[in-house]
Amino acid sequence: MNDSPYLIPSEPTLFEEEIKKSVFITHLIHTPSVDAAKTAIEQIKQEHKSARHNCWGFVAGRPEDSMKWGFSDDGEPSGTAGKPILAQLSGSGVGELTAVVTRYSGGIKLGTGGLVKAYGGVVQQALKQLQTIEKKITTKLRLELDYGLMPVIQSVMDFYQALTVDSDYSDSVVLVVEIEKNQVDAFTQATINKSGAKVVVTTIN
Structure with a gap:
């Protein structure tokens, strides 16, 4: 499993273009799962019921x-809509992204090449307008330590941008921290080294 961060859409994008009297309306939506993608596609199909094609x-x-x-050609000739849309998405480096291109036909045939x-062109244009944010893949660790080691742990946490999500201060200090998965090994090693192995680090599943 790849734990490195990746880009996702930060907000929906809408792009409209007229090509040979056909109007192409491109929706780009953040969809974190296949079910979410299918739901978004159905919503746009309902919004544009009168369109001949809602390809995605x-x-x-x-x-x-x-x-x-x-992907789907939604009634367009096979391979002329869904595949070019997906080719643009998969080449964009952005994840959790759905594109629906609604076409209102203007009566002029574009031909398969057209x-x-x-379809590829309007998605490409929409992607140029897309705003993205980085999605980090995180996990939680449990740290148990003596009070005197708090300054040491705080400095390690700051360096690795680990965030405290829960804490318990009783006989000893127990912290639950959230950290990027790809930093866990380095963070654990740094904690052991700087504390003289006096901090107990366990992964929370």
């Missing part, structure tokens, strides 16, 4: 996790 693609997890990809170019 999604990357509903980490950007590189192809097990959570999906459709591929149109």
Whole structure:
């Protein structure tokens, strides 16, 4: 399992373009799961019931996790809509992202090549406007230590940007901290080294 952070959308994006009298409306939505992606697609289909096509693609997890990809041509010729949409999404490096492209046809046929170019192009333009944030993959650790070691632990926590989410001050100090998964080994080693192995570190599942 890859524990490194990745980009996700911070807000929805809407992009509209007219190509040969057909209006293409592109929605980009943050969808953290396949179910969320399917729900978002259905909502947009309901909003644009009168459109001939609501084509879509999604990357509903980490950007590189192809097990959570999906796409549909929604009545357009096979391979002309869903695949070009997904190609733009999977190449963007952004995860948890769904694109729905609604097409209101203007009566001029675009041909298969024209459709591929149109669907891929409008998603590409929408992605240029997309605002993203970094999603960090975190886990929780339990630390048990004597009061005298608090300054040492605080400095290690600050360095690794670990956040205290729970604490218990009784005979000894027990802290529950949240930290990025890919920092756990280094954080644990630094804690042991700086405390002379006097801090007990355990992972909370």
